[in-house]
Amino acid sequence: MASSLFLASSFIIFFFSFSVTALPRETIFDAADILLDSGFVSMSLTLEIVAESLLEQSHSATVFAPSDSAFKKSGQPSLDLLRFHFVMLPLPQQSLRRLPAGAKLPTMLTGQSLTVTTSFSDRVTSVNNIKINGTPIYDDGVLLVYGIDRFFDPNFQYTGPSRKPNSYSNSSCSALNRTVNSSGSFEQAVKTLKTSGYSVMASFLGMQLSGNINQNGITVFAPTDEMVMNRIGDFEDYPSFFRRHVVPCKFLWNDLVDFGDGTQLPTFLEGFSINITRSGGVLILNGVPVFFPDVFFNDRLVVHGVTDVLANAVQDDTSAVVDPAVSSDGDQNLFDPGEF
Structure with a gap:
């Protein structure tokens, strides 16, 4: 009970500290001035006119700015096409660069995402097969603007490589993680997630992940702050919310994409598992796309960004789901329901 009260009170404090829902007007106009000075005149004027309405529901964003020649060739874009160039996350260059091909970037055009198309051999990052022009034109930590030479095509289709069928088991998890030595830093994970x-997920990690975890490590599927605030209910829902986003095995992106469609991953919420499917080469978990693989990883855990909160529905068939309550070496699970 004491732990539950601590979690609730901590979240009250966190909720009110997360009160900023829109980018400051000054930030938008500063970015427009930098775009103008950098030769992106058309996008600078467009940003000043439409950005406040585009960004009023987001506290951070990444903008891909087409060049003046792209505007001249294509004409004035529609509002929907402009929305397709606004991503609802801050993506520093190093983060954008390490996203694997097929990663999805949710845009402000409802139901539409951009797709990372950078291959391991590419020296230049590309999205929807359009190269990103070097470092950000503007970057203040919450708003980033990158230059591109032409408009993104909303009809672009990414066809990822075919994946071999696979399935999950405790033995496969142990094989993947047999070198885990528990020397990783959760403090670094929390810091990375917060930036x-x-x-929200960083706060859960900071409050709940203390002590040692079993040798298999964990995987956290993290929805963005906005999605959590829009979806989460009463305070008593918080422990189950967190548990259903955590898998008792460390799966890097290269591990996840090797699982076949229909594979179910157990979570720390009893009776709840995560079902893997694909759509157009995109990895889908319980109907929710993974769009930011390997946000953070060390020898103890890995975090993947997902576009929404995973549906709180109990799977009908749990016979194939491995019980995560006890690790392969017999240690008690860190997420014992009695701890909340």
Whole structure:
């Protein structure tokens, strides 16, 4: 009970500290001035006219700014096309660069995402097969603007490589993580998440992940702050919310994409598992796309960004789901329901 009260009170404090829902007007106009000075005149004027309405529901964003020649060739874009160039996350260059091909970037055009198309051999980052022009034109930590030479095509289709069928088991998890030595830093994970738009999940990690975890490590599927605030209910829902986003095994992106469609991953919420499917080469978890693989990883855990909160529905068939309550070495699970 005491732990539950602590979690609730901590979240009250966190909720009110997360009160900023829109980018400051000064930030938008500063970015427009930098775009103008950098030769992106058309996008600078467009940003001043439409940005406040585009960004009023987001506290951070990444903008891909087409060049003046792109505007001249295509003409004035529609509002929907402009929305397709606004991503609702801050993406520093190093983060954008390490996103694997097929990663999805949710845009402000409802139901539409951009797709990372950078291959391991590419020296230049690309999205929807359009190269990103070097470092950000503007970057203040919450708003970033990158230059591109032409408009993104909303009809672009990414076809990822075919994946071999696979399935999950405790033995496969142990094989993947047999070198885990528990020397990683949760403090670094929390810091990284807070600066990447995942402050809510960072707070859960900071409050709940203390002590040692079993040798298999964990995987956290993290929805963005905005999605959590829009979806989460009463304070008593918080422990189950967190548990259903955590898998008792460390799966890097390269591990996840090797699982076949229909594979179910157990979570720390009893009776709740995560079902893997694909759509157009995009990895889908319980109907929710993974759009930011490997946000953070060390030898103890890995965090993947997802576009929404995973549906709180109990799977009908749990016979194939491995019980995560006890690790392969017999240690008690860190997420014992009695701890909340």
